[in-house]
Amino acid sequence: MTAARPIGSGIPRIGILLAGDRSYPSFAAFRDGLSALGYIDGQMFEMEARFAEGLFDRLPGFAEELIALGVDVIAVIGAVTFQAVRRATSDIPIVFAVVLDPVAAGLVTDADRPGGNATGATNYDPEQAKKQIRILKQTVPGLSRLAILGDAGVPDTLPNLYMAEARAAGLSPQMVLLKGSEDIEEAFATFTGQQADALLSLEVPRTSTYGARIIEGAVSARLPTMFGRDLARYEPVLAYGTSLAAAARQMARMVDRVLKGAKPGDMPIEWVKQPELIVNLSAARKIGIPIPPELLAIADEVIE
Structure with a gap:
């Protein structure tokens, strides 16, 4: 047409x-x-x-x-x-x-x-995945099993990149790709069963749309969570990127x-590359994890 x-x-x-x-x-x-x-x-x-x-x-x-x-x-x-x-x-x-x-x-x-x-x-930013994982490792001492939440409906470029970077960092990544909101509860059951230490939610349509429910699941599972910069509004512990x-x-x-x-x-x-780091201390307190002072020192924004 x-x-x-x-x-x-x-x-x-x-x-x-x-x-x-x-x-x-x-x-x-x-x-x-x-x-x-x-x-x-x-x-x-x-x-x-x-x-x-x-x-x-x-x-x-x-x-x-x-x-x-x-x-x-x-x-x-x-x-x-x-x-x-x-x-x-x-x-x-x-x-x-x-x-x-x-x-x-x-x-x-x-x-x-x-x-x-x-x-x-x-x-x-090809360095964003590496930097997000590095920040999570800095926040969660002994981080070994990283849960990654993505979207089944988008190209596999981002999931493949994050899986590769997690393995390169010595982690065992656990990827779940959402097909709909009904998958969120099952995803967290999977992460809990595999004893994930932290969650990294990719910046893709379904995780962006269901951000509030993802945070609810993360708080319930007591998983420190990293989102992309735009999704800081959902109040994850960490948000990083352009x-x-x-x-x-x-x-x-x-x-x-x-x-x-x-x-x-x-x-x-x-x-466009203008990366920012946002640390949410209130979210960190909800799941009972301390934020290293050196991370707070480099944060572009700290939410009390």
Whole structure:
């Protein structure tokens, strides 16, 4: 399907599609990024937003819906969301924000010249997994068995990376990939049965959507938990990484360039790396673990 109207016909119509829900910080960041550029919703542009809320089978239908509405550009957050839109259109510009290496994940073939109708921004940092594991080892003396929680519906790039890094750090990783919220209780039963020492939750759609329930399970199991930077709002003991929201703000700037005539295929992928460490002392007290003073000394934010 193709756009029902060309760019420049009236005010632009921007579609945005997320695998998660409206509460994603990256969605607010994208809107803030547009606002900073002078885009006022309803006056300077129209926004059509769709949220799959962790139900990936909704994505193809939402993609078709946005195309039928005649959007001028589609912004997507997450690799699985991008793939749904790319299958639906080869000519409407697509701009993405993702946590993966876009080339390694097969989203584009060349980071400097993506080609086709797509480009975007990523907060992917190949060192993040190693640093998160190092921080967990520093927090949990004697850490041996690391539980890792991921998402069965996304590319295996991140799970493979984290499993490799955990093994390289001398740990025994235990990976569970969620297919839905009903898997969370079983996942923690598995982690408890395998005597996990800590939990690392990957920054993927289902763990992001079910963050509150994951923290409930972690507190019940008394597992020190590490999330990505954007999920600090769920109050894990530790959150580390570059915010996907930063990539979403960059995505807004790239959408602006597309609306002004730039071709996505000629726009290099933008890499956003601004890592932060957040330590939540209140969460640590709930499960009865002390936080090393040297970790507090390097934290960008400490929540009392």
